[in-house]
Amino acid sequence: MSQPSPQYVRGEVSLDESMSMNSNGVVVPSNTVFTWRRFVTSLRQGRIPITLLLVAFISVLTVGIALISWELTYSAATTAADSLSVSLQRQILTTIISNVETILEATEQSTMLQVANWADGTFQLSDREAVLKVLHNTVEANYNFYSTQTFTTVSNGYMWEAITDDSGSQPNFLDWRQGATYDGNLTTWNGSVLVDSYASPDNADGYWVTAVVGPNTPESTWSSVQVWQGKGWKTHCRRIYDQSSAVLGAQNADLTLDFLQRLLADSASAMPIDAYLYALEMSPQGQDVMIASSIPTLDFYGYDDMQNAVRTLSFAEMAQKDQIVAILFKEFAGYASLASYMAAMGTETRLLQLPGGAQFMLQMGEVKRDDNTHWVIVMLLDRDAIMMPLHDSNRKTIGIVVAVVVAACVLSVLFSYFLAKALHKITKDLSMLADFKFQEVLQEDLDRKTGLRRPKYSRISELWRIQRAFHKMVVTFAQALSRNRQFSDAMNADRVGGISRRPTIGGQPNSSSRNVTNPASRTNESPPVGGASGTLSRVNEAALVAEPSASTRRVDIVRSATVLSLEEVVGENQV
Numbered sequence: 001m002s003q004p005s006p007q008y009v010r011g012e013v014s015l016d017e018s019m020s021m022n023s024n025g026v027v028v029p030s031n032t033v034f035t036w037r038r039f040v041t042s043l044r045q046g047r048i049p050i051t052l053l054l055v056a057f058i059s060v061l062t063v064g065i066a067l068i069s070w071e072l073t074y075s076a077a078t079t080a081a082d083s084l085s086v087s088l089q090r091q092i093l094t095t096i097i098s099n100v101e102t103i104l105e106a107t108e109q110s111t112m113l114q115v116a117n118w119a120d121g122t123f124q125l126s127d128r129e130a131v132l133k134v135l136h137n138t139v140e141a142n143y144n145f146y147s148t149q150t151f152t153t154v155s156n157g158y159m160w161e162a163i164t165d166d167s168g169s170q171p172n173f174l175d176w177r178q179g180a181t182y183d184g185n186l187t188t189w190n191g192s193v194l195v196d197s198y199a200s201p202d203n204a205d206g207y208w209v210t211a212v213v214g215p216n217t218p219e220s221t222w223s224s225v226q227v228w229q230g231k232g233w234k235t236h237c238r239r240i241y242d243q244s245s246a247v248l249g250a251q252n253a254d255l256t257l258d259f260l261q262r263l264l265a266d267s268a269s270a271m272p273i274d275a276y277l278y279a280l281e282m283s284p285q286g287q288d289v290m291i292a293s294s295i296p297t298l299d300f301y302g303y304d305d306m307q308n309a310v311r312t313l314s315f316a317e318m319a320q321k322d323q324i325v326a327i328l329f330k331e332f333a334g335y336a337s338l339a340s341y342m343a344a345m346g347t348e349t350r351l352l353q354l355p356g357g358a359q360f361m362l363q364m365g366e367v368k369r370d371d372n373t374h375w376v377i378v379m380l381l382d383r384d385a386i387m388m389p390l391h392d393s394n395r396k397t398i399g400i401v402v403a404v405v406v407a408a409c410v411l412s413v414l415f416s417y418f419l420a421k422a423l424h425k426i427t428k429d430l431s432m433l434a435d436f437k438f439q440e441v442l443q444e445d446l447d448r449k450t451g452l453r454r455p456k457y458s459r460i461s462e463l464w465r466i467q468r469a470f471h472k473m474v475v476t477f478a479q480a481l482s483r484n485r486q487f488s489d490a491m492n493a494d495r496v497g498g499i500s501r502r503p504t505i506g507g508q509p510n511s512s513s514r515n516v517t518n519p520a521s522r523t524n525e526s527p528p529v530g531g532a533s534g535t536l537s538r539v540n541e542a543a544l545v546a547e548p549s550a551s552t553r554r555v556d557i558v559r560s561a562t563v564l565s566l567e568e569v570v571g572e573n574q575v
Helices: 036-044 050-119 123-139 259-267 315-319 323-331 338-345 383-434 438-443 462-496 541-545 557-561 563-573
Strands: 020-023 027-029 148-153 158-163 173-175 183-188 193-197 218-222 226-229 232-239 245-256 274-280 289-293 301-303 309-312 349-353 359-370 373-380
Touching: 027 183, 050 123, 050 148, 050 218, 050 232, 050 245, 123 158, 123 173, 123 245, 183 232, 183 315, 193 301, 218 359, 226 309, 245 563, 259 274, 259 289, 274 323, 274 557, 289 309, 309 373, 323 349, 323 359, 323 373, 338 373, 373 383, 383 462, 462 563
Parallel strands: none
Antiparallel strands: 020 027, 148 158, 148 245, 158 173, 173 183, 183 193, 218 232, 226 232, 232 245, 274 289, 274 373, 301 309, 349 359, 359 373
């Protein structure tokens, strides 16, 4: 009797997720490589599908490598950008300080030269016009460095001066003559009179004189910042002597702080990012004042009732007018003065946080000629503007990383699918073999045209070996069953004929027993197996047409195994 396939009522769920129900209501091995039901069932039963393992492994590996690479790259780029910004900031500050030092040095050298002219007799008080001509020519040749060349005598307080008037588009050089004859008139070189004049002809007590002429005064010094005609002025003073070493008065050179304002503004405008520059003068008394800024509209002067600029504003006063100066003032608030801050913190770059979250990189440079000329140049760079191209690039990098991760996940799904497909085929074949369905397994890869089996093997080496070993096992098992069937048929035939004989070996009768067999009984015997060709003999086609019983199903595979040797050759060629 044949064993019918188990029937299931539609709607019921099979306990084995690897099985499926066909259209006839028969439960057969599923041809579907992946189903959500099978996936969920495996997880509930504590079995992790290989697809999930591969996808999880490749995804985690890809994401991990991508994140580490991105972090290392972004961190290195941020560090490099910060380092480059600091170097650029330091280079700009160094250039500004060098230019300021050059101008101050040139001013000091000019007064030193004139002092030498007084000492060796080149300049004489008796010929002040000749002295004034030399000073005028000096100013005209060096107006980019300083604005005036002056000498003031202490005996009567008379002051003679060559001045650069830069109020117009072109510099105009003027001379100041003061004395009993000139009555303090400011005159041009050709003698025409200008409206400006001093109220008093006696300037012996002027700060530019008393700074170097008097008890316990140095030979030379700089004055503090003075405001005159709406500008800040600095004066370098030197004591002058005649040939007999008698004190004559003071030799002076003035420069306006417009040069510093222009220098800071030009440096800031040359930067490709937002930059702010401030110059402050630090006094020995700790009264720090603002003297220049890169912001043209920033006013740092104090005015009298007539709205005339009379002084520079202090650091604290400027903090009330400008937001960035307020942040600087807050940064320095814990110190008595800027000088104290500089002594404690040095010139290292610091990061300042402005209201609203903006970040600025702070660097400071120092200029010191003496106690009265001790300047600090403060430079602020917008760090957010520096990092903006890097942030834009970072967003693109994140997009690329996400695309790579998604692509890796897709590839891992595809790879795991093909791997699971090969394993699923082996599992399916094993399930059919468990039900003795050898014919279905062996004929699955049968070429309908040639009648030869052409197995489809995996391209993965390990899976190829498994499939080869599996098919060899099936064919070998089929051969063993076929020979067992032949042996059984021969024994049954002998019993039917009433004559018992021992089985033949290799198709030849046993030499120790020659029994006569009924010729009629030989007609149904299967021919011997294992001839010289190495292939199996074909089985009677009629035996395969009959209803497959538990025993005849074992014989079904003989026809498929007939071409074993040729199949093995074909299989090898396909790999």
